[in-house]
Amino acid sequence: MFTFLHKYGSPQHFYRLSRGLAPWFGGASALLFAAGLYGALLLSPPDYQQGEGVRIIYVHVPSAWMSLMVYVIMAAAGGVGLIWKVKVADAFARASAPLGAAFTFLALATGSLWGKPMWGTWWVWDARLTSELILLFLYLGYMALQTAIEDRRTAARAGAVLALVGLVNIPIIHFSVLWWSTLHQGPTLRPFAPPAIHMSMLVPLMVMAVAFMLYFAAVVLVRTRNELLELERNSNWARELAAEEAAR
Amino acid sequence: MSGIQEFLHMGGYALYVWGSYALTLIVLAANALQPRIRERQLLRMLAGRNDRTGPSR
Numbered sequence: 001m002f003t004f005l006h007k008y009g010s011p012q013h014f015y016r017l018s019r020g021l022a023p024w025f026g027g028a029s030a031l032l033f034a035a036g037l038y039g040a041l042l043l044s045p046p047d048y049q050q051g052e053g054v055r056i057i058y059v060h061v062p063s064a065w066m067s068l069m070v071y072v073i074m075a076a077a078g079g080v081g082l083i084w085k086v087k088v089a090d091a092f093a094r095a096s097a098p099l100g101a102a103f104t105f106l107a108l109a110t111g112s113l114w115g116k117p118m119w120g121t122w123w124v125w126d127a128r129l130t131s132e133l134i135l136l137f138l139y140l141g142y143m144a145l146q147t148a149i150e151d152r153r154t155a156a157r158a159g160a161v162l163a164l165v166g167l168v169n170i171p172i173i174h175f176s177v178l179w180w181s182t183l184h185q186g187p188t189l190r191p192f193a194p195p196a197i198h199m200s201m202l203v204p205l206m207v208m209a210v211a212f213m214l215y216f217a218a219v220v221l222v223r224t225r226n227e228l229l230e231l232e233r234n235s236n237w238a239r240e241l242a243a244e245e246a247a248r
Numbered sequence: 249m250s251g252i253q254e255f256l257h258m259g260g261y262a263l264y265v266w267g268s269y270a271l272t273l274i275v276l277a278a279n280a281l282q283p284r285i286r287e288r289q290l291l292r293m294l295a296g297r298n299d300r301t302g303p304s305r
Contacts, residue, residue: 046259051260052259056265098279110268110272113267113268219283229291238294241294
C-alpha cells in the first residue's frame with residue numbers, strides 16, 4: 001500500500017500515468033455516449049405519463065449521480081491529502097471541484113427544464129432541490145477557497161476540511177425524497193429492490209451513467225496533471241518534460 | 249408529420265428535451281476542452297522558460 005502510494009503518489013509518475021490512461025477513458029466515454037444517446041433518443045419508448053418529456057431522465061439522473069459521486073471522491077482525496085500529505089491527492093481534489101460543480105449545475109438546470117412541463121414550475125424550495133443547491137454552493141465555496149488562499153498546502157487543507165464537513169449534505173440529498181414530502185419523484189433505483197423502471201429505459205440510463213463516469217475519469221486525470229505541472233513547475237521533471245514537448 | 253419532424257417535435261416537449269441535451273453537451277464539451285487548452289499553455293510557458301535558462305538548473 002505504501003510503496004504504491006509512494007510510486008503513484010509522486011507527481012512525476014502520476015503525470016505519466018495520466019498521459020497513458022486519460023485517452024482510453026476519453027475514448028471509451030465517447031463510444032458509450034454515442035450508444036447511450038442512440039438508446040436515449042431513439043430506442044427507448046416514451047413514458048405513459050410523461051410522453052417524450054421523459055427523455056430528460058437520461059441526462060438529468062447521470063448528472064445528479066455524478067454531482068454526489070464526485071463530491072464523495074473529492075472529500076476522500078482531500079482527506080488522504082490531509083492525513084498523509086500526498087500532493088497528488090490534493091491536486092486531485094482541487095481538479096475535481098469544477099467538474100463536480102458542472103455536474104451539479106447540470107442536474108439543477110436539466111431538473112428545472114424537466115420540472116417546468118411536468119410540475120408546472122421551474123423551481124420549488126423543497127428538500128431535494130434545496131439540498132442539491134447547497135451542494136452547488138459547497139463546490140463553489142471550495143473553489144473560492146482554492147483561489148483565495150495563495151499557499152497551495154494551506155488551500156488544500158482548508159478545502160479538505162470544508163469538503164469533509166460538507167459530506168453531511170450527501171445523505172441528506174440522497175434521502176431527501178424519502179424523509180420529506182416533495183414534488184420530486186422517489187428514487188428510480190434502490191439497492192435490494194427491483195428497479196422502478198422498465199429495462200428499455202434502464203439500459204440506456206445505465207449506459208449514459210457509465211459514459212458520465214468515464215468522462216469524469218478522463219477529464220479529472222488531465223486536470224490533475226495540469227495542477228501537478230503547475231505546482232512542480234520548478235522541478236527537474238517538469239523542465240525536462242517541457243523540453244521534450246518543445247522538441248516534438 | 250414526417251419521421252424527422254416528429255422526432256424533433258418530441259411530442260411537444262422539444263424545448264425542454266433539446267434544451268437539456270444541448271445544455272449538457274455545451275457544459276461537458278467546455279469542461280473537456282478547457283484543461284487541454286490549459287495544458288498546451290502550461291507546456292508552452294515552461295518550454296519558453298527553458299529556452300532562456302536551459303532545461304536543468
